Amino acid sequence: MRKKLLIAGLLLLMSVAVYAAYRYGAAVRPPGIPVPEEGALIPRALPQTREVDLYFADVTGRRLSIERREVTGENREDLYGRIVEELIRGPEDPGRLRTLPVTTLVRTVYFQDGTVWVDLDSAVRDEHPGGTWTEVLAVYSVVNTLAENFSDVEQVQILIEGDENDTLAGHVDISRPLGSRVQLLAGDWE
């Protein structure tokens, strides 16, 4: 009898878990992102504090420039999201320039198999000033910051309002996950 109850209980638990994963997991995941393997949905609840190198622009707007800051997140995705929020907040040193519009909101962040998807709201596109190099620096401030601070982050894809986009401001290809370009610290692409 006790065994039966246990089995019934387990079954109930499992169906609730499957339903929850389906209902909530699928509902917020942007299209085009692979569904993580079972177990990956459970957040690692340990708060993480990291000192990270934030990639902003230098005062000339030609190169990326690093500012160190301590950031805390509740789990991996949360930490990545808060780091991007720090980028949006902008540099403290007046000798550096912001790379993302101050009104940008981080919608969600996903991590799977070395790739981070950063889903930003439309302000990142609508409030971006434009300009080819300003766009390069916007994209790679996000990509470099995540890929250079975390060894298990290989590439980063920026989504806007949950969708993949060809570009952010009309010049630079962001349709695929991108790897970091540290050469931008010297103001060069190559």
Place this chain on the structure above:
Amino acid sequence: MKDERPRVRRARIFLKVLAFATAGSLLLSFGSFATASEIRVQMPGTGDGASGSLTVRSGMVDLASIMKVFNLRSSLDLMGDRLDLVGDSGSCRLLVGSPLVLSRGLFTVLSGPVQSLGGKFVIPHDFLTKALPGLTGRSFDLDDDGSTLVVGPGNTGGFSGQRPEELGRFASFIRRDQYVPEEILREEPKGLSVVVLDPGHGGRSLGAQGSTGTLEKTLVLSVAEKLKTRLEEELDLKVVLTRTADYFVGLKERTAIANNNGAELFLSIHANATFRKEIEGFETYYLSFKSSDKKAVKYAEIENQALGVKGGADEEALLEAILWDMAQTSFINESREVASIIQRSLVHDLRGSDRGVRQAPLAVLMGARMPAVLVEIGFISNPEQELRLNRESHQEEIARSLYRAIETYHRKLLRGEIQRSRP
């Protein structure tokens, strides 16, 4: 460099060996094909009689004549870089400018690239023995002196090739400067005849906006129109605009317009902006073919070649990577040259800060099969510059400066001072 992992380095060595081998076999065969010669096509059941003939020039055969003799149909894609051939028993895809032939997920590599010459396609003669069997279902043998192509009876041929993951990204590297048709070598230096100007953004894509409401899309169209008039009137060039009013044009469409018009120069005109309003000056860009896309780099790691493990290299993605690589890389030197002429001209004529000629992974320059440059004609985010950019007379000055730069490039080409890249 992070990218230079040992596997990649090994792959590069392999590539060099492959390139040498190709060049070697090319040289050997070049002797017999250096001048125009005829290949008689001998169909089964016709005895010694010929059923047709193909003219071989410098190892290249006119594709139209092959299609006629073997009853093939073809279609060219919008971008003008993928050519599909269909025969009675199969089909294949050719990449213009590449030695690759793709059929049913397999690749084979010809001894040189398929080339587009004055609207005609020419293809290395080994296409006859390597790819025709798959299209026609027959076997093909070229006799020892290369003068007769003996065609086998039906159902004797098929397409044999390698899987994409076996090939890696090598194919895109071994293509250049092989089988240069003699008519090209003998060609007199020629100037420009067709230029495509690309006013950035348009329609829902506003581009940068100035603090008093100046729109990049409006400004750059005005400059492009002024430049077009000058080029037509003073240099008698054919000039095509990628958009002639305020409507949206996709980035790929813009280079497609240039490719399809046979343009010899693609100039994308933009206005600049940053988060700091004091910044001013000029920037000119050409494409960087260094992708930061890790997947593209992975194609170069073909250590699985021998084992054939890990299938699933996505064929379309590979094609994209190859085409991406190919289209602009052959023109990169010329693009750099044009970019620096334009940058010098603007800085000199309009006395703005020289913010440099730069390379960047610009979506709008990818896929252009001609020298391609993007110019930023000033910072709309700088209130002072915005004011000036709004003035008709200043737009005219920019157009004149860009005109002078294009004229300089045109004259250099005419004098043979710039070696023209071959598509």
